[in-house]
Amino acid sequence: MKRLLTWFYRFLTWLMIATVAILVVPVTLQVVSRYTDLIPAYIWTEELARFMFIWMVMLGAMIGVREGTHFEVDVWPALGERANASLRIVSQALVLVFALVFVWWGIEFTRFGWEQVSEIAELPMWTIFIAWPLAGVAWVLFLGEHFLANIRILRSSTA
Amino acid sequence: MTGVELTTGGAAAILFGGFFLLIVLRVPVAFALGLSCLPILVIEPRLSPMTLFNETFKAYNSFILLAVPFFLLTANLMNIGGISDRLVRLSRTMVGHFPGSLAQINVVLSVFFAGISGSSTADAASQGKLFIDAQVKEGYGLSFSIAITAVSAVLAVIIPPSILMVVWGGVISTSIGALYLAGILPGLLIAGAQMATVHAYAKFYKYPVYPRSTLKEFLVAGAQSIPALLTPVIIVGGILLGWFTPTESAAVAVIYAAVLSMLVYREMDRKKLVHALSETGKLSAIALFCVGTASVFGWLLAYYQMPRLLLDNVTSWGMGITEVGFFIAFAFLVVGCFLDAIPAIIILGTTLQPLAESVHMHPVQFAIIGIISLAFGLVTPPYGLCLMISCAVAKVPLRFALKDTMIMLVPMMVVLAACIIWPEIPLFLPRLISPEFLK
Numbered sequence: 001m002k003r004l005l006t007w008f009y010r011f012l013t014w015l016m017i018a019t020v021a022i023l024v025v026p027v028t029l030q031v032v033s034r035y036t037d038l039i040p041a042y043i044w045t046e047e048l049a050r051f052m053f054i055w056m057v058m059l060g061a062m063i064g065v066r067e068g069t070h071f072e073v074d075v076w077p078a079l080g081e082r083a084n085a086s087l088r089i090v091s092q093a094l095v096l097v098f099a100l101v102f103v104w105w106g107i108e109f110t111r112f113g114w115e116q117v118s119e120i121a122e123l124p125m126w127t128i129f130i131a132w133p134l135a136g137v138a139w140v141l142f143l144g145e146h147f148l149a150n151i152r153i154l155r156s157s158t159a
Numbered sequence: 160m161t162g163v164e165l166t167t168g169g170a171a172a173i174l175f176g177g178f179f180l181l182i183v184l185r186v187p188v189a190f191a192l193g194l195s196c197l198p199i200l201v202i203e204p205r206l207s208p209m210t211l212f213n214e215t216f217k218a219y220n221s222f223i224l225l226a227v228p229f230f231l232l233t234a235n236l237m238n239i240g241g242i243s244d245r246l247v248r249l250s251r252t253m254v255g256h257f258p259g260s261l262a263q264i265n266v267v268l269s270v271f272f273a274g275i276s277g278s279s280t281a282d283a284a285s286q287g288k289l290f291i292d293a294q295v296k297e298g299y300g301l302s303f304s305i306a307i308t309a310v311s312a313v314l315a316v317i318i319p320p321s322i323l324m325v326v327w328g329g330v331i332s333t334s335i336g337a338l339y340l341a342g343i344l345p346g347l348l349i350a351g352a353q354m355a356t357v358h359a360y361a362k363f364y365k366y367p368v369y370p371r372s373t374l375k376e377f378l379v380a381g382a383q384s385i386p387a388l389l390t391p392v393i394i395v396g397g398i399l400l401g402w403f404t405p406t407e408s409a410a411v412a413v414i415y416a417a418v419l420s421m422l423v424y425r426e427m428d429r430k431k432l433v434h435a436l437s438e439t440g441k442l443s444a445i446a447l448f449c450v451g452t453a454s455v456f457g458w459l460l461a462y463y464q465m466p467r468l469l470l471d472n473v474t475s476w477g478m479g480i481t482e483v484g485f486f487i488a489f490a491f492l493v494v495g496c497f498l499d500a501i502p503a504i505i506i507l508g509t510t511l512q513p514l515a516e517s518v519h520m521h522p523v524q525f526a527i528i529g530i531i532s533l534a535f536g537l538v539t540p541p542y543g544l545c546l547m548i549s550c551a552v553a554k555v556p557l558r559f560a561l562k563d564t565m566i567m568l569v570p571m572m573v574v575l576a577a578c579i580i581w582p583e584i585p586l587f588l589p590r591l592i593s594p595e596f597l598k
Contacts, residue, residue, distance in 0.1 A: 027406060059444065072182070094194060
């Protein structure tokens with residue numbers, strides 16, 4: 001299970017790296033086409049860039065939960081290992097609520113976009129909207145992993 | 160468009176109360192903002208959790224915000240491509256003979272870096288690695304070294320290009336070209352204030368001084384840095400001349416940085432490139448994800464008409480333009496302690512805009528007051544990203560460098576106050592160079 005999650009995380013990371021790399025292309029095309037005749041002025045470049053961008057944000061947000069890098073405010077004095085693990089369990093349970101909302105209503109959101117196509121390139125909108133429920137699922141998996149790790153800390157220090 | 164079930168006060172209690180409770184429980188800020196909206200979306204019959212999806216989608220589906228990953232990528236490419244090293248050499252020849260040499264170089268490099276990148280966090284991360292250890296080895300205090308690295312990093316969002324200005328221009332419809340020009344003078348004044356602070360520290364603690372560089376060394380270092388120093392000229396000039404939109408200019412900067420690193424300075428390989436792409440994606444996505452949930456939060460504030468309520472209350476105090484300026488700065492400084500700058504612009508900038516308008520404050524001055532205050536928020540606890548990053552590099556807790564950071568903030572605050580009292584400071588350059596942008 002752990003290996004499967006690591007594999008999933010690496011897959012998401014590579015997808016995100018790809019979106020960052022590709023992101024530059026349509027915007028550059030837009031500038032090049034305006035000042036030279038090398039390529040025609042595609043009108044889908046702006047829309048494609050925006051959609052890659054949405055995927056980059058959502059993929060990065062999924063990865064951030066596994067890496068624990070989403071910014072948080074620390075108002076507590078230095079806590080012991082056990083207290084720290086307990087606090088983590090509470091905060092991650094709350095994030096889990098948010099993740100479940102993303103899964104549940106995210107599916108409805110995707111269904112709502114099932115028949116829609118984008119304004120310019122006529123891409124099916126569900127290919128974008130599905131990032132939301134997918135993020136929810138990824139968060140649930142990664143939070144589960146953190147939860148087990150924290151439980152292990154609590155157990156080992158009581159024994 | 161008001162609530163049926165909840166009064167404005169009730170909604171505000173849920174939103175702000177929920178948010179503070181959640182961040183105390185160490186829920187990440189982005190999730191805390193989203194979670195505190197949930198009860199209202201469920202209770203209010205005219206709303207549903209679908210609002211959460213529609214508003215986050217709308218927030219991310221923005222061509223302007225695309226500039227954020229581009230700015231970060233430019234900074235990362237410059238770092239791995241050996242461009243920073245050349246700028247360090249140039250700074251050394253310029254201010255190396257001042258008291259507190261290495262710390263002065265730290266500030267001057269931040270100014271150069273600010274002209275290339277629009278991200279303070281990228282600046283804090285790269286300069287933290289570059290300077291903190293080196294300064295401590297030369298006998299500077301650790302807390303001083305962390306503090307000066309963190310406070311000089313905030314220049315990156317005040318001196319153009321700037322992520323915050325792009326976001327501000329997009330959210331509150333202000334000319335980004337005018338904001339860029341308006342940021343230059345206050346940014347240089349703040350840098351000057353920081354150098355004066357370093358000077359005072361260096362005299363007091365007898366920090367080391369380097370021998371003066373020769374004119375030839377300065378010219379050589381300058382010549383080597385010219386390609387890197389052209390970046391801000393391309394970005395700001397390209398926008399002012401109407402060649403590109405702000406987002407496009409950021410993409411052009413990425414290409415320019417990539418070409419410099421690969422072809423001119425030739426210090427980039429594939430592994431470093433993938434690393435730069437990955438770091439860029441991670442950091443920008445985390446910052447931008449928060450923009451989505453902040454937008455929902457801000458949308459709900461507007462739904463319950465809180466900006467108007469605030470305006471009615473505050474106007475009854477009968478403040479003049481300068482008092483309003485200080486009020487705005489104070490509000491941004493307080494919010495900046497708890498929120499990242501981009502969501503703060505989305506929530507507070509839009510809330511305070513009617514107030515600024517009511518006293519006829521120039522929109523560009525309003526923006527500069529907000530952006531400088533939020534930039535200072537990057538080094539104020541408990542949520543001061545640049546200070547957190549600098550402390551993380553030095554592996555000490557945040558409170559370790561707090562005292563020196565607060566001391567350094569005092570002269571910087573004086574510059575902020577000056578920008579409030581004399582609107583000419585931010586407005587001078589835009590009026591001089593491109594008055595048409597101020598309309």
